[in-house]
Amino acid sequence: MSDGASGGPVRLHHVPGSRSFRVLWLLEELGILAEIQRYAIGDGSLRDPAYLTLAPAGRVPALEIDGQAIFESGAIVEFLAETRDEAGLARMPGDPERARYLQCIHFAETQASLIENLNLSHVFLRPPAKPSAPVLKITTARLRGTLQALDALLGEREHLLGEFSAADVMLGFNLWAAPRFVPMDGFPRLLAYRARLEARPAFRAAQARDGDAAFYDRDFYPIPEDGA
Template structure:
């Protein structure tokens, strides 16, 4: 039995998408980010920081989306979604798996700045501008890396499941002009049948606006 602990539009989408790419059977248990249930002993037994996702698999639970994605890809070597240990492209793969989380942390900050933090007066324009700049730096790096590549490693890999999750958020905080390679990459992600199945099963984006301007306060 594989059970994914999930919140729509959250990092559990990475795992859900990879489960679909691998053609595995799974159950979804959906939680809320706002009702306090992630702080419950039941959930913290699976994910000690009270964060989504957690995956029940092989008689235990695993937390941290990157760890889960790496574990699943390695558990199914025949799918070819992770370069084997010792192969040259393994370092590239690990870099992009972890880069995705660096970028997701900035996106998470921007979600707080623009959407979640209450009261609104508690939001900081300076921090919002700083995080928007920091996001732009990661997007420029990604844009340059995708030049001449369809996927992060050239061929599709589990690193794309890690980074592909971020795509829904990126252009809500930084305008898409100047990022044609990222826009084309996003179209390739959305055209994958497994991605479409994951979105259908897991619920769509949490964003109510296409773009969030940085207000001058």
């Protein structure tokens, strides 16, 4: 492993199990050794003024690389894949798959925003706050719809673009959180796809460096009928 194109240190600001895992995984795919600075949701560390100079919204990931700091996982994934394009994980301008590649990269956050809303309602809100059952049903149905769209997008391909790419890092990552809210019995192709991603050596290396995700306390969160 190397430190990156500039030869300087690379530092990933990371919450275990969060979107920043995408960046950790891609760094492993690219053979870039990064120092990991870990944070926890809810302990105030993400609101530290020093961190806010790197990521002004107080969220992860932020990546220090090539003498600059970048935030937003989609931006970081695109930047890494395109500035290290010798790895073949990007689809550069002029490539016939460029539009599909960008579509997958950005569809990842459409899906992740629904997962985030369900995380908030099921995991982070505690009594006396009570989530609304109708809102949970609507959001869960929308998440299921994005899984149906992803299933159709994948089709019979091994990966989203046929060969593995940064799009799989960005969008495939969601398949570790979505099943906590939507039963996956009807999505055998997505489960097989997730298994292929999980078997990648770089994924396993990233998983070993990830840390313990502290926010989930169960494998599945059903919709409460009364919203309690």
